[in-house]
Amino acid sequence: MENDLMLRIEDLHVFYGGIHALKGINIEVPAGKIVALVGANGAGKSTTLRTVSGLVRARQGKIEFQGIDITRESAHHIVEMGLAMVPEGRRIFPNLTVWENLLLGSYTRRDKEEIKEDLDWIFRIFPRLKERVRQKGGTLSGGEQQMLAVARALMSRPHLLMMDEPSLGLAPLLVKEIFNIIRDINQNGTTILLIEQNAKAALQIAHYAYVLETGSVVLEGRGKELLENEKVRKAYLGEE
Amino acid sequence: MTWVSFFQQIMNGVSLGSLYALLAIGYTLVYGILGFINFAHGDVFMLGAYFSFFMIGVFLLPWWLGVIIGVALCAIVGMSIERIAYRPLRDAPRISALITAVGVSFFIENLGLVTVGARPKGFPRPELMKNVYILAGARIQGVTFWVPIISVSVLLVLLYLVYRTKMGMAMRAVSKDMETTRLMGVDIDRIILYTFALGSALAGIGGVLWACKYPQINPLMGTFPGWKAFTAAVVGGIGNVVGAMVGGFIIGLTEIMIVAFFPGLSGYRDAFVFTILIIFLLVKPSGILGETLKEKV
Numbered sequence: 001m002e003n004d005l006m007l008r009i010e011d012l013h014v015f016y017g018g019i020h021a022l023k024g025i026n027i028e029v030p031a032g033k034i035v036a037l038v039g040a041n042g043a044g045k046s047t048t049l050r051t052v053s054g055l056v057r058a059r060q061g062k063i064e065f066q067g068i069d070i071t072r073e074s075a076h077h078i079v080e081m082g083l084a085m086v087p088e089g090r091r092i093f094p095n096l097t098v099w100e101n102l103l104l105g106s107y108t109r110r111d112k113e114e115i116k117e118d119l120d121w122i123f124r125i126f127p128r129l130k131e132r133v134r135q136k137g138g139t140l141s142g143g144e145q146q147m148l149a150v151a152r153a154l155m156s157r158p159h160l161l162m163m164d165e166p167s168l169g170l171a172p173l174l175v176k177e178i179f180n181i182i183r184d185i186n187q188n189g190t191t192i193l194l195i196e197q198n199a200k201a202a203l204q205i206a207h208y209a210y211v212l213e214t215g216s217v218v219l220e221g222r223g224k225e226l227l228e229n230e231k232v233r234k235a236y237l238g239e240e
Numbered sequence: 241m242t243w244v245s246f247f248q249q250i251m252n253g254v255s256l257g258s259l260y261a262l263l264a265i266g267y268t269l270v271y272g273i274l275g276f277i278n279f280a281h282g283d284v285f286m287l288g289a290y291f292s293f294f295m296i297g298v299f300l301l302p303w304w305l306g307v308i309i310g311v312a313l314c315a316i317v318g319m320s321i322e323r324i325a326y327r328p329l330r331d332a333p334r335i336s337a338l339i340t341a342v343g344v345s346f347f348i349e350n351l352g353l354v355t356v357g358a359r360p361k362g363f364p365r366p367e368l369m370k371n372v373y374i375l376a377g378a379r380i381q382g383v384t385f386w387v388p389i390i391s392v393s394v395l396l397v398l399l400y401l402v403y404r405t406k407m408g409m410a411m412r413a414v415s416k417d418m419e420t421t422r423l424m425g426v427d428i429d430r431i432i433l434y435t436f437a438l439g440s441a442l443a444g445i446g447g448v449l450w451a452c453k454y455p456q457i458n459p460l461m462g463t464f465p466g467w468k469a470f471t472a473a474v475v476g477g478i479g480n481v482v483g484a485m486v487g488g489f490i491i492g493l494t495e496i497m498i499v500a501f502f503p504g505l506s507g508y509r510d511a512f513v514f515t516i517l518i519i520f521l522l523v524k525p526s527g528i529l530g531e532t533l534k535e536k537v
């Protein structure tokens with residue numbers, strides 16, 4: 001399985017009206033790995049994930065998930081196929097309880113028994129959520145909401161989990177916790193495509209990474225290599 | 241006013257209120273999810289009465305079966321309206337959908353006027369509704385308590401569907417955040433269709449019960465109840481299901497009490513309800529149970 005491709009993005013072009021947001025990017029995510037997508041604000045990172053999950057339509061190019069073309073597939077089918085996303089800004093459902101948020105994450109599944117087991121597993125990873133199952137999502141703290149967003153995405157049992165800035169706005173200790181969890185999830189067999197502002201942390205855990213700049217991939221390589229790269233250090237790690 | 245007649249008025253208010261509540265749910269569900277007022281909703285209420293009228297009066301089906309088919313037809317009409325008129329406008333500005341809704345309403349009303357005519361028809365009521373019962377010395381017609389009993393039961397079923405089923409959970413999620421709901425693997429087109437089916441079925445049931453209470457039906461009978469139910473939805477907090485029910489009972493009881501306590505003002509009962517609407521829109525547009533105006537991303 002090591003060499004299987006989970007996701008392949010080929011020559012992807014996306015427009016918002018007249019704005020050319022993605023200008024023919026190519027990205028590959030091998031099965032079982034953590035791949036990071038870094039880049040400045042407005043580079044097109046979120047657009048890439050949103051296009052993969054079917055929320056935004058590509059003008060040109062191809063997206064393959066586990067060898068199947070999903071470029072024109074509807075968002076809910078893509079989830080059913082095993083591709084989940086933690087959207088930018090958490091986006092938990094404030095009017096639903098924590099429990100309901102999690103159940104909604106498992107919406108595409110029919111295996112009641114296993115859903116129960118997965119909930120137990122989720123509560124082992126995120127004990128704080130367990131204490132708050134009856135609470136409305138909107139009453140959670142920012143960090144708890146972020147955990148709920150990750151947990152909710154996991155409830156679909158994805159083969160590929162895409163995360164859009166899961167550490168945004170979290171205190172340093174929580175950021176560390178989230179990154180540890182990401183690593184654990186990956187070691188449990190879930191492939192991960194990760195967007196991060198926090199480039200350093202992302203490159204440290206990523207097996208492979210892409211650097212995006214105004215809609216194009218300008219650099220790619222193994223996470224550790226990019227960490228050493230002069231250009232990356234200057235532009236994204238804020239070093240002189 | 242004697243206690244008996246006061247009790248009767250309360251019953252009347254609850255009965256009328258439960259009908260407004262049934263109708264208000266549809267406004268609130270659609271507004272909650274799509275953000276516009278479905279003006280055609282009152283006309284689906286009217287169709288409920290007519291469909292049942294034809295099933296029972298013309299096709300001579302037993303009453304209960306005629307009503308079930310009539311209500312099912314309402315659900316189908318509701319889904320068709322969504323599919324044909326509203327879905328193509330999903331991404332258009334709200335005002336387009338609003339204007340379309342007015343158009344659909346005119347279309348149904350005028351289609352009714354052309355096909356069945358403006359002359360009111362007598363609605364066939366079952367014996368159950370017509371029977372007179374003696375309760376604490378007062379003569380009460382079956383319709384007085386069967387209407388609230390049936391509609392409150394239906395409202396309880398609805399609460400169950402919205403708050404205790406997977407579909408209901410998806411409906412509540414869609415009303416907050418359509419895009420993220422799609423990321424959960426929910427086919428939102430299906431949820432929206434289901435919402436219209438549910439709201440329209442409730443309107444259909446409301447129309448039938450209304451016709452049992454006021455057994456003269458005409459193609460414009462949905463207009464005023466529609467507006468009042470809309471008022472109820474606003475009063476309760478539009479977008480909020482429980483609010484729509486509370487609002488329905490408030491409007492129904494207020495209307496009946498005005499007439500009971502100030503018979504001289506009974507000509508103003510409609511005006512009074514719409515005054516409430518205007519006051520709420522000006523002073524508390526979020527209603528009693530609504531959150532401070534929902535922001536849509």
Ligand SMILES: Nc1ncnc2c1ncn2[C@@H]1O[C@H](COP(=O)(O)OP(=O)(O)OP(=O)(O)O)[C@@H](O)[C@H]1O
Pocket residue numbers: 016019021039040041042043044045046047048088
């Ligand atoms: N819905 C939209 N309509 C118009 N333009 C958009 C829309 N969404 C994104 N854009 C534009 O597309 C470009 C890429 O945006 P995107 O959100 O993908 O960037 P990003 O790399 O995720 O940035 P950030 O790090 O700030 O989240 C930006 O120039 C942005 O202004």
Ligand SMILES: [Mg+2]
Pocket residue numbers: 045046047088164
């Ligand atoms: Mg982004």
